[in-house]
Amino acid sequence: MMKGTVNIKGVTVNASHGAYGFEREEVHPFTADAVLYTEDIDCGDELARTCDYGKAADIMAEELSAPSVNLIETLAARIAKRLAAEFGCDCSATVHKPEAPLKVRFSDVSVTAHARFTRVCLGLGSNMGDRKSYLDGAVAAITADKDNRDVRVSSYIATAPYGGAAKGEFLNACLVMRTLKSPSGLLAMCAALENAAGRVRRERWGDRTLDADILFYGGEIIDVPGLTVPHTDMCNRGFVLGPLCEIAPGTVHPVYGKTVADLYAELKRREK
16 A cells, blocks of 8 residues: 545635634634545545545535634644544644734734544443343444444453452453544543443442443553553453454553563463
């Protein structure tokens, strides 16, 4: 494959964006540029395989024409993310405000936003009710979300409960994908999936209709209230490492510097 860029410059719309009241009383020109970073610019001269720059330009104009916002930062971020979600590639968007209310002589004010996909790994589990249906529903919702691309799911495996509180046998799986979501956004998605499955949190490691955990977020190490990535105990969980090894064996744990395949082999040796 041959990487490349699709560049769209100068999409201009008259609109009334601005933080000051007087800016919203009349229209001014706003211009957007965008760069789409495609992984395969050599599309074999097939129109269906290209990034449709006509559609991209329409999206840029729609966002510039949307109801007034205070900041061109907001416009640039919306355009970049919408283009990335539409075409499945990293994008940057620049919004120009040449008539910004400055008190000095100037030619332009512009802001650039970048929307980039991150490769993430998730763990899914259920030990209540129709376990397969809960996992299938989570996978379907994740796949339907336009922020997510190239979703790959492991086999489902049945395992004994972990941690001592749960009673029923679990059905577990792992998933790898590219996402535009931030770590907090991905965590919110996981919580929404669990809530949609009717999960009730009564005790730690207890029975649950659905468990959705972030295992890896790119190569990042995250330790903030409510979120620790990589998942703290994953290296001791065969029901995580096994399915993950099936679809992402070469993924490197950013703390231990070892691949998932190596970590799974070590766990199996310890369990003998």
